[in-house]
Amino acid sequence: xxxxxxxxxxxxxxxxxxxxxxxxxxxxxxxxxxxxxxxxxxxxxxxxxxxxxxxxxxxxxxxxxxxxxxxxxxxxxxxxxxxxxxxxxxxxxxxxxxxxxxxxxxxxxxxxxxxxxxxxxxxxxxxxxxxxxxxxxxxxxxxxxxxxxxxxxxxxxx
Numbered sequence: 257x258x259x260x261x262x263x264x265x266x267x268x269x270x271x272x273x274x275x276x277x278x279x280x281x282x283x284x285x286x287x288x289x290x291x292x293x294x295x296x297x298x299x300x301x302x303x304x305x306x307x308x309x310x311x312x313x314x315x316x317x318x319x320x321x322x323x324x325x326x327x328x329x330x331x332x333x334x335x336x337x338x339x340x341x342x343x344x345x346x347x348x349x350x351x352x353x354x355x356x357x358x359x360x361x362x363x364x365x366x367x368x369x370x371x372x373x374x375x376x377x378x379x380x381x382x383x384x385x386x387x388x389x390x391x392x393x394x395x396x397x398x399x400x401x402x403x404x405x406x407x408x409x410x411x412x413x414x
Contacts, residue, residue: 262321262350264357267300267311274320275300275311275338282340286377292400296338309334312357314341314350321345324354326361332368339381351384359388368413373404382406
């Protein structure tokens, strides 16, 4: 019963190792790890936080059990990235809570659109995004991931 004992906090430097390890595990498990992932995982401050993004960390009794990031793109647009929940904490709604916090952050930051890239290999994640109102769109030619075959958007305004 992890769900009742979870606190979601902003990323702090002491979360860096767990951010790397949790995300690397799911990327490797689905054969999706690519060089752009390494840049974000090994330097979350330089690639996400210092450019105006945010990372949210789910903690259970001080242990990192989930992560999600909001990464700025063009003006008014952010990407949800690096969403993961540890195996032991899955199927308890934590992924949904993390995405909802990312969406709340985007709204508070006056963003007009939230986007994400994903893979058809991640069926549960795609169902989650769809249930929250993300819609499938054609894949932009500028996205950096070779294994990404899903692009989704959510308009926050109007």
